Amino acid sequence: MFANLWRYRSFIFGMVKREFLARYLGSLLGTLWAVISPLAMIFIYTIIFGRVMKAKLVGVDDSMAYGVFLCAGVLTWGTFTEVINRCVTVFIEQANLLKKMSFPRATLPAVVLLSSSVNFAIIFAVLCVFLIVSGRFPGWPLLGFFPILLLQQSFALGLGVCLGVVNVFFRDVGHAIAIVLQFWFWLTPIVYPASILPENVRWMIELNPITRMVISYQDILLHARWPRWQEFGLHALGALLALGLGVIAFRRLSGEMVDYL
Numbered sequence: 001m002f003a004n005l006w007r008y009r010s011f012i013f014g015m016v017k018r019e020f021l022a023r024y025l026g027s028l029l030g031t032l033w034a035v036i037s038p039l040a041m042i043f044i045y046t047i048i049f050g051r052v053m054k055a056k057l058v059g060v061d062d063s064m065a066y067g068v069f070l071c072a073g074v075l076t077w078g079t080f081t082e083v084i085n086r087c088v089t090v091f092i093e094q095a096n097l098l099k100k101m102s103f104p105r106a107t108l109p110a111v112v113l114l115s116s117s118v119n120f121a122i123i124f125a126v127l128c129v130f131l132i133v134s135g136r137f138p139g140w141p142l143l144g145f146f147p148i149l150l151l152q153q154s155f156a157l158g159l160g161v162c163l164g165v166v167n168v169f170f171r172d173v174g175h176a177i178a179i180v181l182q183f184w185f186w187l188t189p190i191v192y193p194a195s196i197l198p199e200n201v202r203w204m205i206e207l208n209p210i211t212r213m214v215i216s217y218q219d220i221l222l223h224a225r226w227p228r229w230q231e232f233g234l235h236a237l238g239a240l241l242a243l244g245l246g247v248i249a250f251r252r253l254s255g256e257m258v259d260y261l
Contacts, residue, residue, distance in 0.1 A: 046068060
C-alpha cells in the first residue's frame with residue numbers, strides 16, 4: 001500500500017493542488033481567500049469575544065485570552081473533523097473516478113489528509129503572525145503542536161478510512177457520524193475550560209481522547225507550556241490501532257466497493 005502511494009505521489013500532489021485551486025475558482029481574489037477566511041475567524045474570536053463581548057478566562061488577566069483559547073481548540077478540531085468527514089464520503093464522491101480509472105484507491109484518503117494539512121498550515125501561519133503582532137507568541141513551545149497534531153490526524157485518518165469504507169455499503173454511517181461529531185465537539189473542552197466542570201462530570205471529559213490534545217494546544221498558546229509527553233502514551237497506541245483498523249477494513253472491503261458505488 002505504501003509503495004503504491006509513493007509511486008502515485010505525483011497523482012496525489014496533483015489532486016491536492018487541483019482541489020485547492022478549484023475551491024477559489026472564479027473568485028476575484030482567488031487564493032487570497034485562503035488567508036482572508038482564517039484571518040476573519042481569528043479576528044472574530046480574539047477581538048469580538050475579547051474586546052467587545054469581554055469574555056474572559058478564569059484566572060487569566062488578559063482580555064484576548066479567551067479568543068486565543070478558542071483558536072487553539074476550534075482550529076485543531078476543524079482539522080480533525082475535516083479528515084473524518086471527508087474520508088467518510090471520499091469513496092462515494094469519487095465513484096466516477098474509481099469506475100473509470102485504474103489507480104490505488106488508498107490515494108484518495110492520502111489526498112484528504114494532505115489537503116487538510118495544507119489548509120491547517122495556512123491557518124496556523126496566519127495565527128502565528130497574529131500572535132507575533134499581538135505580543136502573545138509562545139516561542140519554542142509552539143513546536144509542541146506538531147507531534148500532538150500528528151497523533152490527532154493519524155487517529156482521524158484511521159477512523160475516517162474505516163468509516164468511509166463501511167459507508168460505501170451502509171450509507172447511514174455518513175449521517176450518523178455528523179451527529180456523533182456534534183456531541184463529540186461539546187464533550188471536548190473547546191469553548192469552555194475543563195476546570196469549570198464539577199468533579200463528577202470531569203472524568204467523562206477525560207475519557208475523550210481529544211481532550212488532552214486540545215488542553216495541550218491551549219496551554220501552548222496561552223501559557224507557553226510544553227506538552228507533558230508522558231500523558232500521550234495511550235494516544236499513540238490509539239492512533240496506531242485506528243490506523244491498523246483502517247488498513248484492515250480497507251484491504252478486506254476495497255475490492256468490493258465499486259459494485260456498491
